[in-house]
Amino acid sequence: MPSNKVRLAIGSEKKCESSIWRIWSNKKGDIYVAVRILGxxxxxxxxxxxxxxxxxxxxFAREAEQRFEVKQRHLELWTLPEDNIVRAVQILVPASELRDIKIDKSKDITWLTAPPKGAIGTISVFICKSGETITIPCDAENQWIVSVLxxxxxxxxxxxxFTYPDDSLTQLITYEKGRLTSLTKDKCFPHGTRATLWDSRKDHNRHVLELACD
Incomplete structure (x- = not known):
């Protein structure tokens, strides 16, 4: 059943293991993606x-300018191609980065099954023109349509x-995890603190890598 918003997380009501992601749309046709805690x-x-x-x-723009001296609130700008179906973004959560996180369970959350060891829980957002039908490829394990906005x-x-990283993605995850560990080793973060790393690239094929800060 189509709706205008969805909250997603890997885990269950008893054990949330990732950030909660919020994806929503408005009546004008705009669509938004954010980590709920940073929405x-x-x-x-x-x-x-x-x-x-x-x-x-x-x-938050005015506070960002005051705190970080950032004049431009849009850090990345790009354009989607005019195809009937376009994959706009993928959220990547490696199985190695899942943790038991305390959350506010009063919110309506769609729970996603945790990926097996070595795999990545992959949330994909496709933008489809009205009347188009998206089909699920058969080369991805345990793939299904979660929601339609x-x-x-x-x-x-x-x-x-569930997807499995190739050598280049494995190297990227290892590099980013090492960099995150170096940056946070002298910090005291609450248990379950997460980092979301949004990539910067010239084309429209965007990704977000979610890692644990421990």
Missing amino acids: GTYKMSLHKDGKCQFGFTAE DTPLRQAVITYA
Whole structure:
């Protein structure tokens, strides 16, 4: 059943193991992606005209300028191609980075099965023009359509799958985990603190890597 918002997390009501991700749409046809705990700070915007951006929210922009001396609240700008179906972003959560996290369970959350050892829990957001039908490829393990967000002009189809990293992605995860460990080794973060690393690239094929800060 199409809706206009969904909250996703890997785990279950008894054991949340990832951040909670919020994906929502508005009546104009714009679609947004954010980590729920940072939804008032950062978000990805996929606008109906194909123009996209990642950066500070309008509400946080002034504080960001004061705290970080950032003049431009949009840290990344790009445009989606005019294809009928476009994969806009993938959220990657390696099995090695899952932790038992305490959360507010009063929120309505769609729970996703934890990936097996060595795999990555992969949430994909596809933007589809109205009337298009998306089919699930057969080369991904345990893949299904999680939710469909409806707007008058288009849909956001959200899928989840277990994927296995190739050598380049494995090297990237290892590098980013090492860099994160180095940056946080002298810090005292609460148990369950997460890091979300949004990639920067010239094309539209965006990814977010979620890692544990321990």
